[in-house]
Amino acid sequence: MTIPAELLDTVAKLRAEVCLLHSELTRWGLVTWTSGNVSARVPGADLMVIKPSGLSYEDLTPESMVVCDLDGNVIDGEHAPSSDTDSHAYVYRAMPEVGGVVHTHSPYATAWAARGEEIPCVITAMADEFGGPIPIGPFALIGSDDIGKGIVETLAGHRSPAVLMRSHGPFTIGRNAKSAVKAAVMCEDVARTVHFATLRGPVQPLPQHHIDSLYERYQNVYGQRPTA
Numbered sequence: 547m548t549i550p551a552e553l554l555d556t557v558a559k560l561r562a563e564v565c566l567l568h569s570e571l572t573r574w575g576l577v578t579w580t581s582g583n584v585s586a587r588v589p590g591a592d593l594m595v596i597k598p599s600g601l602s603y604e605d606l607t608p609e610s611m612v613v614c615d616l617d618g619n620v621i622d623g624e625h626a627p628s629s630d631t632d633s634h635a636y637v638y639r640a641m642p643e644v645g646g647v648v649h650t651h652s653p654y655a656t657a658w659a660a661r662g663e664e665i666p667c668v669i670t671a672m673a674d675e676f677g678g679p680i681p682i683g684p685f686a687l688i689g690s691d692d693i694g695k696g697i698v699e700t701l702a703g704h705r706s707p708a709v710l711m712r713s714h715g716p717f718t719i720g721r722n723a724k725s726a727v728k729a730a731v732m733c734e735d736v737a738r739t740v741h742f743a744t745l746r747g748p749v750q751p752l753p754q755h756h757i758d759s760l761y762e763r764y765q766n767v768y769g770q771r772p773t774a
């Protein structure tokens with residue numbers, strides 16, 4: 547399989563976008579050394595663009611991004627793709643509405659994952675972004691479909707675009723790569739805030755009807771209205 551000629555421009559743009567989005571992971575302190583990865587689905591094809599494996603963040607270039615099919619096979623690129631490629635590919639195969647996937651070991655979110663404890667929805671910002679608690683996914687080892695399956699099984703039918711894979715760390719999804727990156731940033735932010743809150747005693751989840759109306763408003767009303 548090669549990249550269809552009519553998609554070459556799209557793939558070039560996505561390579562640049564996915565490369566640039568990796569700088570958000572370092573900017574927000576979500577990654578250490580070469581850990582963490584962003585991918586984007588190529589609209590109109592069973593392809594994705596993902597970070598190469600083992601390259602330093604400062605050495606990432608649009609050209610170094612790897613194009614894979616949705617079984618994780620390399621279609622175009624000079625480097626081996628991220629070791630998490632199979633997990634990203636599984637999510638794209640199972641969730642057609644997903645256009646971007648992000649994985650990090652951001653410290654506060656990963657601390658909740660280490661405890662196998664979901665992050666309770668105790669602040670309005672969480673209700674806005676996640677529509678409830680951030681759930682824990684099953685423990686799964688890299689090297690099979692288990693991580694991808696765990697992500698999909700946990701997030702299917704869940705409002706949260708983030709899952710904390712037990713004893714591993716967060717995976718986030720979005721309609722595109724940028725929204726998956728935003729979810730990763732917000733996930734770490736609320737993981738930290740709620741962690742601090744719990745240090746001072748028990749926390750109280752927001753009542754469900756408040757969570758529902760906050761989520762509804764933020765997802766549908768908040769922000770700049772598109773101008774005709």
Ligand SMILES: [Zn+2]
Pocket residue numbers: 649650651714715
């Ligand atoms: Zn990982």
